[in-house]
Amino acid sequence: MISTTELPDFVRGLVNLASPRLGAEAVAVSDEFFAPKERMLADAPAVFIADKYDDHGKWMDGWESRRRRDGGHDWCLVRLGVKGTIRGVDIDTSHFTGNYPPAASIEACLSDRAPDERSRWTTILPTTALGPDAHHYLPVASDGVFNYLKLHIHPDGGVARLRVYGEPVAAWEGKDRAAVYELSALANGGRIVGYNDAHYGTVWTLLTAGRGLNMGDGWETRRRREPGNDWIIVRLGATGTIEKIEVDTAHYKGNYPDRCSLQAALVTSGTDSAVIDQSMSWDEALPPQKLSADKVHAFGRDLIRDIGPVNHVKLNIYPDGGISRLRVFGKLA
Helix, strand or coil: CCCCCCCCHHHHHCEECCCHHHCCEEEEECCCCCECHHHHHCCCCCCCCCCCEECCEECCCCEECCCCCCCCCEEEEEEEEEEEEEEEEEEECCCCCCCCCCEEEEEEECCCCCCCCCCCCEEEEEEEECCCCCEEEEECCCCCEEEEEEEEEECCCEECEEEEEEEECCCCCCCCCCCEEECCCHHHCCEEEEECCCCEECHHHHHCCCCCCCCCCCEECCCCCCCCCEEEEEEEEEEEEEEEEEEECCCCCCCCCCEEEEEEECCCCCCHHHHHHHHHHCEEEEEEEECCCCCEEEECCCCCCCCCCEEEEEEEEECCCEECEEEEEEEEC
16 A cells, blocks of 8 residues: 555556546446445545435445445446556545455456456456555556456445556557547547646546536646746557647636647657657647637648658647647548
8 A cells, every 4th residue: 555645656647547537437336235336436536524424324425335244245347438558546445434345356357348257357456455544556567458347345345436547548450541530539549648737627638538527627737927838748549640630728718828839749769758858849730829718729731730640749838728628630650
């Protein structure tokens, strides 16, 4: 177990594949007498309301099973929002003190339909001790690609939140090379590489489907009080030539950027930090464009410069502000 002051790299740099914003769902459970399974995947941190009760007893923000009297243990089946490789999990027992599970384990599988008795499961987290009212940041060593998880709690109790940190994996084999795809989308393997500031919002939602839910659903920087501009770098899910760019300022009205531009490059090797250093000299694919409040801004081939195949882009905003969604569409190279 790692304390909350020592967040591991997989929490800071990867996506929660079990987020409902990505379409994740708790699909089955052995028991949910005290608190429903859906609460365990909620994006917001768990809360405790001292005087809140319901027909089953104390209201708890998470999934909680009844006290087992017949042996065995409880479990919850989760369908991830996108398939991907898993690098770590957070089994959060916040506010569960006398009712937390003493241990947990996780199995995973890849399946086109809900798993059944024929499914092949891989143990990605062996039975691990848990404590009360704490985040448990636990690394995962498997390199497999999965889209279903089964969280086992031993023997029963409550889990406030389950976070599953990993990298989405897209299947590009056999795709039409003449078609245009959203290369930046998380579901297609897009990933945030780095940024200079992300004081507000949830950065990775920049690459999710749909428009922002509110002003906290996107990337927003602090008010810049010094010269320069803010930026964010995205690794595309596949190498391609850019055909269209969308920059959405949904819900950002008094705090949208004045302008934006986009640089891009084909990066063949290097760590994320090396990519950030190299990005200063990348070619400009989209020259600075004026932005406005709460609007989808679409930039087509008439504005986009032909710089050939790329797999990384850098969105620059001037001088600061909030962007709800960035979409980079292109043809596979």
